[in-house]
Every structure is written in structure tokens, then in C-alpha cells.
Amino acid sequence: MTRSIRPDAVLVQAVIAGALSFAHLHDLASAAGQDGWKAWAYPISVDLLLVAAWRRLRNTGPSRLAWSWFLIALVASLGANVATAGFLDLQHPPAWLRFGVAGWPALAFLGGTLLAHGSTPPVSTVAPEAAPITEPEPVTTVHTPEPAVEPDPLPAVEPTPALPEAPATPAVVAPAPLVAHARKVADDHQTRTGTPIDVDTLRARLGVPPAMADAIAAQLT
Template identity: 55%
Template sequence: MRASLARVDAVIIQAVIAGALSFSHLHDLAEAAGQGGWKAWAYPVSVDLLLVAAWRRMREQQRSGLPSGGSRLWFLVALAASLGANVATAGLLDLAHVPALLRVVVAGWPAVAFFGGTLLAHTPRTSESVDRGASAVSEAGDSVASALTPALSEPTASGTADPEHIPALEPAADPDPAPVPTSNIHLPPALVDRAQALARELHSSTGDPADPDTIRARLGLPASMTPAVAAHL
């Protein structure tokens, strides 16, 4: 418990020190760029607030799986402004003779910060996006359910379903009908006599039993009739 409190206290102290130094550097740079009085103190507040707001919004969007490109862009812009002020006041820049370009950047910062803060404030939050998505899914489900309601669920004035609106039910077709066995097909007596006569001729000429398929072919019957011919031999 004490170790965790010590770590939290160390983090808070470090954050306060770093924030105070960055705040001071931004104030000195704004004042050197011609922004005196209360305006020099407002610049560091504007930069730090945009930095924190962009960071929080970026983390929310990342946790919820939403794109965070806009929040990341404004976080980098605020970070560049803070880091640039810290480096500029490290003795590399003559604060008594600030370049004209830096004066333009400092003077145009309020418009940039206002634009970025407005975009971050109007970005839909995670809960709002989830609520909109849930309501849209619910409305779509209700519309589909109402469209698929059968006609039988709509009673007439007498309280019973209208027989005219009852759809006719067609018998389901058998997906795999069983084939009719050809052995049960009865051949005409004349055709049976002709097949048996051919079988006797073939047996007398060859000495072997007659082939049903050969007899079927001589009779001009389809191949499916071979079992029926064989049943009568």
C-alpha cells in the first residue's frame, strides 16, 4: 500500500514539475513574440489543454475500436508546439530578436487551437456511437420482423383468418425419388415369346446360355429393360 502511494506521489510530483517548466517556457516564448500581459499566460494554458484533450479523446477512440486519426493529429500538433517552445527557450533562440516567422506562428496559434478544440468537442463519444448503432440495429430488426409476419397472423373482423389470404401449400417434392425396379415390369406375352425364341436360337447356335443384354438389343428395347428381359428367360 505504501509502495503504491509512493509511486503515485512520485508520478504526480514529476508531472507537476514538468508541467510548470513547460508552462514557463511557453509563456516566455509568447511574451518574446509580442504577446504581453494576460495573453502570454493564456498561451501555455491553450497548448496544454489541447494536448490533454487530444490525448484523452485518442485513448477513448482506441479502446472502443474507432479510428483515432484526427485526435492523434491534434495531439501531435499540441506536442510540437510545447516541445518547440521548450527547445526555443533553451538558449538556441535570441528572445530579444525573435524571427518574424515565429511571431506569425505564435499569433496564429489561437485560431489553430480553437479549430482543433472545436473538432475534438464535436467528435461523437463512444457511448453515443454505440447507442446510435444499437438503435439502428433494433430498428432494422423491427422492420425485418414486420415484413416477415405471415398472413395467418392477421385476423379479419370476425377474429379468424381470412381463407382467401391463406397461401396454398404445395406438396414438397421428393428430392431423391426411389427408382422403379425394372424387374417388376411385365412384358407383353408376344414380346416374351419372341425373347424366349431368340434365347433358344442363341443357345443352339453357340451352346452357351443366351445373354439377356444381347436379346434386349435384338428386340430394340432400351438398356434399362435388360433386367426385365432376364426375368422372363
């Protein structure tokens, strides 16, 4: 199956512009006294330096070195196009033009060498390893009930039988996993609001009875 070849307008424009710039550089070098193959080598040298600087900008990012040589090659190419448009008498070229054309090979060689062998800082693509997140181990706190304080006996007028001692109310001890979970809830509340969590909010978040919430709050302090 044959495919039809459709010309690309951008590619055609690039070919035309490159051919005109190439011809202008050749004419300028020939007018400055460079005859034969030397006049054809000048436009190749300018265009190669321009491409090398642009490739350095694309591969390693913007740098002062690449931008400097890109502008030098661009000025050389643009200057040749303007000079051949009648702004200079190419039949009697000025001395500075002969000097510039004669010194261009050394300048282009220096620029190409620096662009090809210039050192660039290596870019590290390995992401640093994240430090493992370790959760604090839950602290088990044993709540010791305080001894009941007996009231002072009243003076007896007549002997009365002693009242039986009321049994002490057993203290509520929260299990360690529940305390660890409550500590995470309290830390999250502290981070979001900037204030410590109160007992009512803790009880509502955990869904435990008031006595259990009080015991957990006591263990968190």
C-alpha cells in the first residue's frame, strides 16, 4: 500500500530559509577573500555551531555557555544575511569584515569544543529513601484504687451496733489497645485544633461510657 507524500509547510519553509542563509554566508566569505571550498565551509561551520548550541540547551537545560555560543552563531548567520542585502560593498569589503571571517574558524572550533566536552553536573534520578515511620509502643498503666477513707465515729451516747463498712467501688481500668487508640485520637485533635481534647469529645469519638472516658483521660495525662 503506497502512502501519498504531502509536503509540510513548516519543513518547506525551513529548507528555503536554510538554503538562503547558506548562500548568504557563502557569498560573504567569498567576498572576504575565502575562495573555493573554503567559502562553502563557512556556512557549514556557522550552522553546525548553531545546532550544537541549541542541542546543548535542549539536553542539559539553559546555561550561560550554551546561550553565549548560540547567540554568537545566530549573530554570524543573521549578520551575513543583512550584509549581503546591500548594506556592505562586497566588491570592496571593509577590513573588519576580512578580520572577522578570517578569525571565525578558530572561534567556531573553540565553541564546538566547549559545547561538546563541557562538564555538566550530573542529575540524580534516585529518590532519597524515606525514613521508616515507627509508631510509639502503647504504655500500659495500672490504675491502683485509692483506699477508702473512713469517717470519724460520732460520740456514742449509748452503745449501738457498728455499721457495716461499705465496699469500695471498683476502679475502671481501660485496656491498653483502647488507650493507644485514644492517644492517637487525642494527638489528631491536638494537631487539627491546637488545643488538648476534652473528656466529652474523647467519649464521643470513642463511643465509651463516661466512667471509661474518665479513666482513659486520666491515663493520657
